[in-house]
Amino acid sequence: MSVTICLSEQLARRRLSLVELSDRTGIAVRHLELLRDQKAVAVRLRTLESLCRALNCTPGDLLVIKDEE
Template sequence: MAIIVNLDVLLAQRKMSVTELSERVGITMANLSILKNGKAKAIRFSTLEKLCRVLDCQPGDLLAFQDEES
């Protein structure tokens, strides 16, 4: 996938567990796992906003583009 989700990095930097993030954002552990492992096909802006609010980050901190062709 060309979009990389840096959720693990942000969680480590903030010393926060996936369980804590799940509770604070209101997203199931299963859905966070799908997002964290790069298996998600889409993300709602409302979910992205909640993640950014809880992790105190910008969308660009959470998501990155990596060109698969190069």
């Protein structure tokens, strides 16, 4: 199983940039880039909550679990 963070898709739907999301959440742009680029190895629940509030979505909209074949 692998988890994909769908941050790019959520940003595109809302026509937001990483800088705008950073301003809304207080999360550094560099950390958002790591999430967007699938380079993060962990996500704090506080970070997930901040993203969901700023993007008006649920964790299920941001995190997708895929079976590896």
